[in-house]
Amino acid sequence: MTSTADQRALIMGLVTGSALTLLATGCFYYLSPKDAPAAVEEPEYVEGVDGLIGNTPLMKIRSLSEATGCTILGKAEFMNPGGSSKDRVALNIIRSAEEAGILKPHKGSTVFEGTVGSTGISIAMIARAKGYKAWIVMPDDQAKEKYQLLEKLGATVEKVRPVSIIDKNQFVNRARERAGAFGEGESVGYFADQFENSANFDAHYKTTGPEIFSQTKGKIDALVLGAGTGGTLSGITCYLKPLVKNLKVFLADPLGSGLYNKVKYNTMYAPQEKEGTRRRHQVDTVVEGIGINRLTRNFDAGRQFVDDAFRVTDEEAIKMSRFLVREDGLFLGSSSAVNCVAAVRAARQLGPGHVVVTLLNDSGQRHLTKFWSDEYLAANKLDFPLGAKESVNDFVE
Numbered sequence: 001m002t003s004t005a006d007q008r009a010l011i012m013g014l015v016t017g018s019a020l021t022l023l024a025t026g027c028f029y030y031l032s033p034k035d036a037p038a039a040v041e042e043p044e045y046v047e048g049v050d051g052l053i054g055n056t057p058l059m060k061i062r063s064l065s066e067a068t069g070c071t072i073l074g075k076a077e078f079m080n081p082g083g084s085s086k087d088r089v090a091l092n093i094i095r096s097a098e099e100a101g102i103l104k105p106h107k108g109s110t111v112f113e114g115t116v117g118s119t120g121i122s123i124a125m126i127a128r129a130k131g132y133k134a135w136i137v138m139p140d141d142q143a144k145e146k147y148q149l150l151e152k153l154g155a156t157v158e159k160v161r162p163v164s165i166i167d168k169n170q171f172v173n174r175a176r177e178r179a180g181a182f183g184e185g186e187s188v189g190y191f192a193d194q195f196e197n198s199a200n201f202d203a204h205y206k207t208t209g210p211e212i213f214s215q216t217k218g219k220i221d222a223l224v225l226g227a228g229t230g231g232t233l234s235g236i237t238c239y240l241k242p243l244v245k246n247l248k249v250f251l252a253d254p255l256g257s258g259l260y261n262k263v264k265y266n267t268m269y270a271p272q273e274k275e276g277t278r279r280r281h282q283v284d285t286v287v288e289g290i291g292i293n294r295l296t297r298n299f300d301a302g303r304q305f306v307d308d309a310f311r312v313t314d315e316e317a318i319k320m321s322r323f324l325v326r327e328d329g330l331f332l333g334s335s336s337a338v339n340c341v342a343a344v345r346a347a348r349q350l351g352p353g354h355v356v357v358t359l360l361n362d363s364g365q366r367h368l369t370k371f372w373s374d375e376y377l378a379a380n381k382l383d384f385p386l387g388a389k390e391s392v393n394d395f396v397e
Contacts, residue, residue: 069352105131108187114172204235226290228298252342256284259293
């Protein structure tokens, strides 16, 4: 029979053992790292500035959607690192030249381009990041901040008078000439040729189009875009048309551009081309970045899929830009404003309940001294004040 003393000793042993076990467990927990992950994960980052390009958000433009009864969506291309949709094009042009063995980084090579601004800015940024120099030829009547930004990015900026494409001194022709005369040893001059280079089309066919399809889940009734080189319009259209049944594609064209008549009547003509009527060189509009009076290879690649076209006046574009700031806090450039005017027209044509997608190409920050300058607009008799309560239906015809 067990004595009382033995029972007490057994109880004390059990209590002491339990206490030591709890103490050891507590010490182990205290000394162990609290936030250690269950498994080692790779860090998440992108590779260089080119890794920031693309995958831009698709946003609902509330004011235009409410005014039309449709869902009008704008793809925020101004959120690319170079500030515009041209980042995609510049990256693919340079990458394609590298893959073809034409460009090799850090050999003193220079990328040449003739542009009204945005493509040049994107090329300057990406060339700098990838070990090249940039030489940008531009008409001398563009917004001043474009030249300034190019220079800050380290590009050589050559300004020329705006003249016809048949003139050897036209900005695209001059860039091609400069590229051909450049180079020694391993350094080469590469002409980006955004108007005719299929890498422009491919950039949007392979990235922008698929992004739009994924973001809308394929539920899109209309695509509305302006065209300059035509790569954006053709690339996105050629990707989406086979995937989206009954998709309507509308061209948004500013004054003085011949593309509207090319789509509508298969004739490259603009009334503003009539002798004695033009106020400015190039196309007769305050809008920069879209509108052209020749048929490029990139535009022609998707022209058969464009269903209709809208001509947008300067007044409509200017008032739309101010309206979007007032109603949505959206500060957009001139081509984006043209796109939005045309998106409203497309929504009206389709009727309430449809989904209309357009691109917000760039912000107003690189249009401060022209499209957003009250002084410039007034000097060119383009000062169209927006009423405090004016709706989109008051100024979009």
